Amino acid sequence: MTGTAKDNISEAGRVIDLSLRGNDLLSLQEMSPEDMELVLSTARSLKEILARPIKKVPTLRGKVVCILFYEPSTRTKASFELAARYMSADTVSFSSATSSVKKGETLADTARNLSMMGVDLAIMRHSVSGSCHFLAKVLDIPVVNAGDGMNEHPTQALLDIFTILDYKSRIRGLKVAIIGDILHSRVARSNIFGLTKMGAEVSVAGPSTLLPPEIESLGVKAYARPEEAIEGADVVYVLRLQLERQAKSLFPSKREYRDFFGIDRYRLSYAKEDAIVMHPGPMNRGVEITTDIADSPRSVILDQVTSGVAVRMAILYLILGGWD
């Protein structure tokens, strides 16, 4: 078959380095800007497939992707599942409601059982920070983090950056304001790591009880009032208020949060005229974002969803493609 390889080289695809192939994708904190660019450019090429009548390419035929969800999710899970299927990989999913998680099986045992079934890649969401790092220690196959506790959600940030590029064509020098519950938000953390690596100026704001300590050491500016962070922003990123994580009295009520930290027409007026509004979903309409903003032409929230599938296709291709 040597002739085949030469044939292909001569007609020639550019070839790329293999830093993602066979590896885990656990965090943007640990990801190089070059690898991020590679995911984004590959996603750019793959996005066209989503517009086809037959949304399927055979490249990952025979690969099996396991989707382990220890936290409820509709969007991310569906997005990964479709991404895998569009690339012709087979998927098997386990979620805490349907698997033996409830019976007290340890994550290590669940994971080892799955790997014995011939799974090629594991995608996991879990409520505990660092769980994907743990899974990666247990398993020999690559692990993709679909959100771990309050730590990171790297594929979400990559799709967010992809979406910003759609509208702004660049990241370097852009002003991005991330507003809301930074403390509990893995989306915020991944976006902070990803956006600052690619040269954006990131500011964050929210109730001070929901800003983590020493956040400015990550290279962002922190404000207690959203207006200050939004001033002159190109992108206003509204975080979901994670009501399920507010165990303590970090803010008094949803009403007060809406009145002082929710993104409405007034607060958005501090941003640039052409600023776009983003949200990772699912939205609490009338709490962190008003409906008129969420549904306005400036909102790119639905584009984020489409981007998500393309970015996840790219990640699966780059990790599993041509990998034996």
Next chain:
Amino acid sequence: MAGDLLIKGGRVIDPSSGADRILDILVVDGRIASLSESIEPENGATTVLDAAEKIVMPGFIDMHVHLREPGFEDKEDIETGTRAAAMGGFTAVACMPNTEPACDTDAVVAGILERARKKAWVRVYPIGAVTKGRAGKELAEMGEMRAAGAVAFSDDGSPVATAEILRCALEYLKSFDAVLIDHPEDMSLSEGGQINYGLTSTVSGLRGIPRESEEIAVARDLLIAKLTGGRLHLAHISTKGALDLIRQAKAKGLNVTCEVTPHHLILTDETVLETAYDTNTKVNPPLRTQEDVDALREGLADGTVDVIATDHAPHHIDDKWVEYDYADFGISGLETAVSLIIDKLVLPGVISWMRMAELMSLNPARILGVPGGTLEPGAPGDITVIDPDCEYSILPHNFESKGKNSPFIGWRVTGAPYGTIVGGKPVMYGRRLVL
């Protein structure tokens, strides 16, 4: 007891006398008989140990150990815990009462001592609970426990719950001449926390435990100690602020002592990230920052810190090989402490050998009021022999402890416990247990 024991040619370092020179030590009937530049064995029954090139110190006493028995024998028991102590160079350990049932009655104290008499490789000193069931509500029968052999009292695992019960306990213990060891932690600030609160908790997404959780509790404890005049010892101090409070209190003449652990003297919270969330870094109090490590080391040198104790907290692999939040807190420390202290503190010159002996032998003996801590003639023949040149890698499968949970696995260190002699009997020599 077997015949006499003669330890020849070692560099003897004894903080009780200030001695630091090459001496032979003769132990007769389990007690130090004499020290001299040259002692010859008197008869064939004398066991002679060659300690040339070795350092000989009064036996190390670890005053903060979790032996887990009764109740958690999957993690450790009295036999394995004391085998670990023997391997680690400790001639005695004081064991904390957070067992199941808690060590809160004279019956449990007696039970532990009875088990120790049959199974233990080194001396075991039970620490009784301050409150019944360690629940922080009612005082436990500390007098009865003291009479049964408890050397100190603590609700360790948890702080003494309220200022009021702490006040009562410190007052009450005056009648029984025993120290109260508190685990300083404000639980309302630490609840749900996994690691130190700060940049690392922000980067890792793990919930933080602020240093103030410890410092508020230390401040409370110091004020209550002042109010009562009771004898207070503060366990596992981990922050600069807490140490500053203790330093000030000591300067004002308060009768308070404190300990630090090897891991808080060596590791920072960044280890959590460097090891990709290794649960062996999960410990309470959490690993802090370099600023705290530096302050603790300064406290060792200036005398604010009285004791190095391991807070040996062995866990079964099942309790650690899980997600970070689900893992138990604790580090298995008995078998790494001496090597780490030598490699990271003595050899680099942070503390002297003499100071090490003070921190690990003399001071814990004095605080607990137990025999030992000295090589003066008449003292128990409890001796720790150190090989300062031994270089090796810390490997969990070499641990005698059931708890392999160490963040130091794979570390290469210089300096090791070479011999552990309890009552004149070598229980470990040449880095091997002596049957």
Next chain:
Amino acid sequence: MQFIDKAEIMDADGIRRALVRIAHEIVERNKGLDNVVLVGIRRRGVPLARRLADILKNSENVDVPVGELDITLYRDDLSLKFEQPHVGRTMLPFDVEGKKVVLVDDVLFTGRTVRAALDAIIDLGRPACIQLAVLVDRGHREIPIRADYVGKNVPTSRKEVIHLRLEEYDGIEQVVISEEASE
């Protein structure tokens, strides 16, 4: 991998003449250019398809649509390759449904690339027919595929490699036969 050129088998004129001939054959075979589209296989098939379109525009005064096809995701040899190919973009500015698709590539060798291209095209819709135009056919087919239009047949050994060099990529127009340099 280092290659040493052994012989030039086509120069700039040769390439141009071959393309002109292929263009004429396309018109003849399809009895005109109704519904004909050109699809270049990335990367070197794409400039060849554009040149064919230019020739057809000059001779027939018809604008034949040109598309670009990336076949990376359809290849059957990914695991055999040492490196991971970059995924290029597929851009067809037309619907292939009912079209006479002329696939254009530089060199026809084992046929596996064309096989992948056929799958890729069919996934995009149902063309009326698919034809294949190549600048060079060097033999050694591994699957039953045959070109409809061939610029030049060149007998080769398996060790040899055919390189098409184009002004826009390489600063020169030529087809050379080369061989891997021995150490």
